[in-house]
Amino acid sequence: MSSRDLSSFDPLDRMVKEALQARFAGAEPSPRVWRRIRREAVRQGGRHRSRGIGDWAWFLLMARPTAPLVGRDEFPLGRFGLGMFLFPDAATLMTLRFGW
Amino acid sequence: MAVYHPDGPLILRLRAGDVDALGELYKRYKTSIYRTALAITRDQGAAEDILQESFLRLFTHAHRIRPDVPLHPWLYRVAVNLSYKWLRKQQKQQKATSDGVLEGLAASFHFLPEQWIERREAQEAIREAITQLPLGHRVVVVLFYLEELSLKEIAEILRIPEGTVKSRLHYARRFLRDTLEGRVPVGEIVYEFT
Incomplete structure (x- = not known):
């Protein structure tokens, strides 16, 4: 009650x-x-949790672009750029620590 | 581990040190925890300190909190215990400076002018009467009337038997009725908790 x-x-x-x-x-x-x-x-x-980027960011990172947009050579570099954009804290840490 | 309470994912994030999860839980529970502390202590600064300490303890002890049960009983318990602590400290300090604070309050209450029958003043009279209740009874009154918690929830928060909650409410109602009789139209007891 x-x-x-x-x-x-x-x-x-x-x-x-x-x-x-x-x-x-x-x-x-x-x-x-x-x-x-x-x-x-x-x-x-x-x-703080990566400046408000949620779990959806991983899906964006893992998605494959359609062929005409990005060539095979540019793909890893493009992914690294996107990763830097989505996860700046983690990417900066890796760059400093492992010299990526 | 099964997580089926809405607070569960936030508690798991808290365990990883996520301050944003703490912010979500703060938004969810700040008002009820703050007003409970305020109603018990009747001191805005103390209530804010208690709110702050409650959430810092939540952050520090997240690993000991079960993510599969509602969080609010735990938070209420911490806030009530901190309120007890604060009041006891205040009572000691007041005892040292003046032995007659409660007596003075009671005396001023007994010599109320007739215009106290006005609604707001009657409400203040009731609140003053509540502050004269023993601490354990006051907490039960606040949780029951202000927070609208069930007897079972109050028993869980205070870790006392449900029967003790009922008897404290019964005592509190009798005390309030005796104290307010003749000043506020409180009527007759129409039911019992016990």
């Missing part, structure tokens, strides 16, 4: 609920709270 199920004619329940909801139901934290959380999470080693 929750307070949603209470009989609406009981004055005490109705008034307690109204009193709490009138004061607190619309309460929102200030935006700075999230900024503080994010900053601390990043400080603790958290990271």
Whole structure:
């Protein structure tokens, strides 16, 4: 049972609920709270997910272009460029670490 | 592992340190956690600190949180425990400076002017009366009336038997009725929780 199920004619329940909801139901934290959380999470080693690129990016990367658009020689280079565009963090890391 | 709760994928991402997943969960639960902390502590700064600490704990302890069950009971529990901690600290400090804070509050409540029957003031009277409840009872009242959680959910959050939730609500209602009688039209008890 929750307070949603209470009989609406009981004055005490109705008034307690109204009193709490009138004061607190619309309460929102200030935006700075999230900024503080994010900053601390990043400080603790958290990271952002490749600037909003989702799982769909892998499908784009794996898709084969139609033949007239890209020649066989240009294909790997084109893929690397697309990879750099979609996953800049990972690509930069690989470039620096492995000298790609 | 089977993931069948909507929070599950975000918790899995949190485990990998994904701050954006934390942001999604924050958007989802910030309001309910914040207003619960605010209703218990009645201090905006404390409520924001509690909200912040709750989500940082979520981030830190994500590996210990099950992705196949709803997240909100865990978050409520952390926020309630932090609220307890904050209030106890406040009570100690107030005890050291002035022993009569609650007595003063109660006294001012007993000498209410007649215009307190106006709606807003009556609501404030009720909220003041709620602050006079023992802490465990106040938390149950907030979760039940403000968050509209079920007795079972409250029991799960507070890790106490459902019967204890019922008895705390019963006690709280009786206390509020006795305290408010003659000042606010609270009526008679028409049912019992127990």
